[in-house]
Amino acid sequence: MKNSLLGNNIISVKEHNLQAVLLSLLYEGQLSRIELAKRIHLSNTTITNIVGELLAAGLVTERACSDDEVDGTRPVGRPRTAICLVPEARYVVGVHVGVGTFRVALADLRDEILVNRTENFEIDSEAEPVLDQICKVTRDLIEVSGVDPAKILGVGVGLSGLVDFVTGVNVMAPNLNWRNVPVKDILSSKLGMPVVVDNNVRCMALGETYFGVGHNLESLVFVYGRIGVGAGFISKGEVFRGSNMGAGEIGHNTMLLEGGDPCRCGKHGCLETLVSETTIIRQAEDLRQRYPEGILANLMASDREGKIVACVFEAAQAGDEHARAMLAKKAYYLGVALANMVNLYNPELILLGGLFAQEQAYFIEPVIKTVRQMTFGDLGDRVRIEATSFGWKAGVIGAAALALTQFFYLKQ
Numbered sequence: 232m233k234n235s236l237l238g239n240n241i242i243s244v245k246e247h248n249l250q251a252v253l254l255s256l257l258y259e260g261q262l263s264r265i266e267l268a269k270r271i272h273l274s275n276t277t278i279t280n281i282v283g284e285l286l287a288a289g290l291v292t293e294r295a296c297s298d299d300e301v302d303g304t305r306p307v308g309r310p311r312t313a314i315c316l317v318p319e320a321r322y323v324v325g326v327h328v329g330v331g332t333f334r335v336a337l338a339d340l341r342d343e344i345l346v347n348r349t350e351n352f353e354i355d356s357e358a359e360p361v362l363d364q365i366c367k368v369t370r371d372l373i374e375v376s377g378v379d380p381a382k383i384l385g386v387g388v389g390l391s392g393l394v395d396f397v398t399g400v401n402v403m404a405p406n407l408n409w410r411n412v413p414v415k416d417i418l419s420s421k422l423g424m425p426v427v428v429d430n431n432v433r434c435m436a437l438g439e440t441y442f443g444v445g446h447n448l449e450s451l452v453f454v455y456g457r458i459g460v461g462a463g464f465i466s467k468g469e470v471f472r473g474s475n476m477g478a479g480e481i482g483h484n485t486m487l488l489e490g491g492d493p494c495r496c497g498k499h500g501c502l503e504t505l506v507s508e509t510t511i512i513r514q515a516e517d518l519r520q521r522y523p524e525g526i527l528a529n530l531m532a533s534d535r536e537g538k539i540v541a542c543v544f545e546a547a548q549a550g551d552e553h554a555r556a557m558l559a560k561k562a563y564y565l566g567v568a569l570a571n572m573v574n575l576y577n578p579e580l581i582l583l584g585g586l587f588a589q590e591q592a593y594f595i596e597p598v599i600k601t602v603r604q605m606t607f608g609d610l611g612d613r614v615r616i617e618a619t620s621f622g623w624k625a626g627v628i629g630a631a632a633l634a635l636t637q638f639f640y641l642k643q
């Protein structure tokens with residue numbers, strides 16, 4: 232049942248209004264009292280009371296603003312003031328879990344990162360030791376930051392694969408071999424803090440909506456690829472998860488009807504088998520053997536850090552035709568998948584992250600071309616396709632945004 236059809240007692244109405252004010256400020260950065268009242272459909276008196284409480288609690292501050300900054304009617308003789316959040320009044324922890332790597336960050340109310348750390352783990356590791364490692368890094372970072380733990384609202388976690396946002400269970404992460412891991416329960420009992428989990432790409436989409444280039448857009452899609460490939464949908468400013476939390480699993484769209492490679496999901500010919508880093512690495516090894524004198528082979532021979540994907544991009548830039556052809560094919564498959572998605576969902580903006588945001592010339596530009604060619608009517612011409620505005624931080628900023636939107640209301 233929709234929330235608007237449920238009854239409410241007076242205490243939860245107050246909490247609800249408080250949360251509406253805080254989330255509006257989180258989203259907009261600053262608003263006048265009049266704008267807040269209009270936006271949330273509350274009386275000016277109620278807003279004045281709520282803002283008074285928030286000022287007393289040190290969560291918001293007032294500042295004078297110029298005429299064009301605040302778009303309300305100004306009573307004669309009174310200065311315009313905007314209410315804005317005090318960024319360091321509260322903090323959240325954002326955790327991005329990828330395949331074989333996780334990143335933890337502590338962020339303030341603007342989702343600005345204070346401290347962060349990245350660690351690797353064995354891909355075939357069980358979930359529990361990885362979650363233990365995440366807890367240890369989280370505690371270390373909080374200590375290093377010097378932030379009062381009482382000011383930390385909670386932890387947002389972006390996980391790979393199918394994630395049940397309501398129960399907090401990582402239902403299926405084929406690239407990690409995790410099944411039904413109750414991540415929320417495990418982390419909240421170990422850390423003693425509220426924890427919320429969601430799919431990691433969905434978190435990135437939320438982060439861009441609140442704090443990035445997706446601001447004020449009705450619809451956007453974030454598409455992320457490294458070892459796995461996935462998408463996160465935003466509709467009317469909110470995350471769209473689908474009926475079984477599976478919306479956005481484009482990595483498992485069947486692209487090849489026959490002869491496709493097996494995928495970690497158990498099927499064949501999925502998008503992920505064609506465009507992931509794992510595939511690039513495998514094909515780079517093939518090219519190295521077939522063309523031992525080629526630019527790519529030379530770069531790989533002098534690569535001491537095992538950064539094969541970077542070698543492929545570098546070789547393409549240096550004029551290696553085989554590396555260029557390989558990347559062009561990947562961008563083509565990604566473009567076809569995104570063209571199909573544009574026909575289905577018709578978003579305003581598609582943001583690319585991870586591998587797909589690495590080199591404009593080899594992913595974004597050819598992807599845009601394919602999308603323009605393969606979509607219905609002018610849908611492909613109208614959709615914007617860009618790299619994420621957050622670069623490598625997209626995962627943690629997204630996870631922190633999830634925690635901010637879930638836990639940001641006064642309970643203490």
Ligand SMILES: [Zn+2]
Pocket residue numbers: 482483494495496497498501503
């Ligand atoms: Zn698959």
